[in-house]
Amino acid sequence: MADHTRPPENAADTLWPAPLARGPVEATVTVPGSKSVTNRGLVLAALASEPGWLRRPLRSRDTLLMVAALRALGVEIEETVSSNSAATPGSPGPRAAGEAWRIIPTALQGPATVDVGNAGTVMRFLPPLAALAEGDVRFDGDPRSYERPLHGVLAGLRALGARIEDGGRNALPLTVHGNGSLDGGRVSIDASSSSQFVSALLLSAPRFNQGVEVRHTGEGGVPSMPHIRMTVEMLRAAGAQVDAPEDGGEADVWRVTSGALLGRDLTVEPDLSNAQPFLAAALVTGGTVTVPDWPRHTSQPGDVLRELLTEMGAACRLDERGLTVTGGGRIHGIDADLSEVGELTPGIAALAALADGESVLRGVGHLRLHETDRLAALTKELGALGCDVSETADGLRIRPRPLHAGVFHTYDDHRLATAGAILGLAVEGVEVENIATTGKTLPDFPALWAGMLGSEPSEGA
Structure with a gap:
């Protein structure tokens, strides 16, 4: 099998400077359909x-x-x-x-x-x-x-x-x-x-x-x-x-x-899993993000974000405006079985790398067979920024450490790309390789991200 944890040779040509949050995010983000x-x-x-x-x-x-x-x-x-x-x-x-x-x-x-x-x-x-x-x-x-x-x-x-x-x-x-x-x-x-x-x-x-x-x-x-x-x-x-x-x-x-x-x-309902990076931004920055049209009853597994983000320190409110997530100033480590929501793992792992304690993400061994080997990729990329990450038989163990600038490779995986953007909110100098891969399921992500932060899209998007 090919090595999908090896970054592309032309990675340096497609680097996107992940915007650093200058304060608490206050935004409403309309997420594309599921x-x-x-x-x-x-x-x-x-x-x-x-x-x-x-x-x-x-x-x-x-x-x-x-x-x-x-x-x-x-x-x-x-x-x-x-x-x-x-x-x-x-x-x-x-x-x-x-x-x-x-x-x-x-x-x-x-x-x-x-x-x-x-x-x-x-x-x-x-x-x-x-x-x-x-x-x-x-x-x-x-x-x-x-x-x-x-x-x-x-x-x-x-x-x-x-x-x-x-x-x-x-x-x-x-x-x-x-x-x-x-x-x-x-x-x-x-x-x-x-x-x-x-x-x-x-x-x-x-x-x-x-x-x-x-x-x-x-x-x-x-x-x-x-x-x-x-x-x-x-x-x-x-x-x-x-x-x-x-x-x-x-x-x-x-x-x-x-x-x-x-x-x-x-x-078609908004894609609740694709709402993850925007809602995570509220937790990372201690701000507030609202996603309109969040359904009260849905078959989408991404709805479990309300539970996961609450456990990690956010306050979540679902009302006529949509889902509003407010960060509490700290991110808590989590021990979670993500077997039913494996697509959320990269974003949760990014939050876990910024948390105040250890996280264990379980039940996601099948992610080795997704767009890339997501467990190996997350271990390598989070580790390259300074985090202590190890693979388990069915997931990841993440022990936060002070993170530093660096390139976050995506391996043509849209979920890895948005995980890098989450990290960049809190870590200056993170550059995401091939942010355009988000177009697989989340078109115009750089523009949506910049709009949430009230800035212009970064070069390289």
Whole structure:
């Protein structure tokens, strides 16, 4: 496997001076829409029996890759942007109140080529759709995508009757030989490395001839379970019949009945996980940050930020204005199981490096298989700035030490980039390599960050 803790050779050419906070932050930050909801909504709309709408979607690299892939399979997606929106069709931009995508489902067709980039939702959610297409669909992506696990999805599809050619690697690049339908039925998979294996099979299951019964049989539990609950909730909202463990059913077993999906008019919530760096800024600076439109009830796992930030010393208030977080002047160490919210780990680790005591982050061994090996990368980069960090079997142990200036490498990982920005608020001279990688799920991050701080975007953004 390639060394994903080695910074790119051209890192010095893409350094972003992370702005130092000159005092308590006082800001309201409108966060773009949820990637998880946007890409699930696109898949369900593409499989529906009638047109649907996706309003206020996230427009980022991952979601635009999903749009391009669905179009390659024959799905029509019309984009409308109101005149007061800063976004333009086909390019990343902020979440706009007047923006909407109309999805018109058609018979899925090959031959087609899908570029997954390094988007887990695209590389895992779309092979089941490709099995329903007429013709061959080839999947390829960024070099790192070749190393990310796909075995659960591919093994499941093969057991359900799909023909897939991948040279025996169980990884990209690969070709799905679609014949217009898939039998479906019962399947057992190991989903201990990604909840997306389960979600991928469930999302397309209403179109399988026999629906699907997915049983997780791996030795470890399924990580990021809230993302599967999001999938179940969105399937039910689209008219699917789903039986899930949380309904009192069998543990680690999900069933979806074959049937037509409804075209929905869905408004996408703000991405709660992407709100993390902005809310963390309140804790770091002893200030106050409000994120509008924070839902009172949501399937997004990022909602646990309210609990985590409170434990680390913040005051959180959810009201008609949104979620408001106020820092208490100190950051407390934390002992937390983040197995259900692994994507929050880099940001929590950054806060832990600035805390008044030791932190232990548990349950996130699966992060070694994400956009990069996040545990190794965090250990190396936090350590390079002076923090005492060590990997455990399933997480990190962080002992704060005085931090100093330095380069914080991102390894093309958006969560590492925002973690570096959090550190830069308190540590003068932190430079984040390749801040542009935030465009994967959080477009225009440097401008949003500068706006929060009341300054101009830093050079190198």
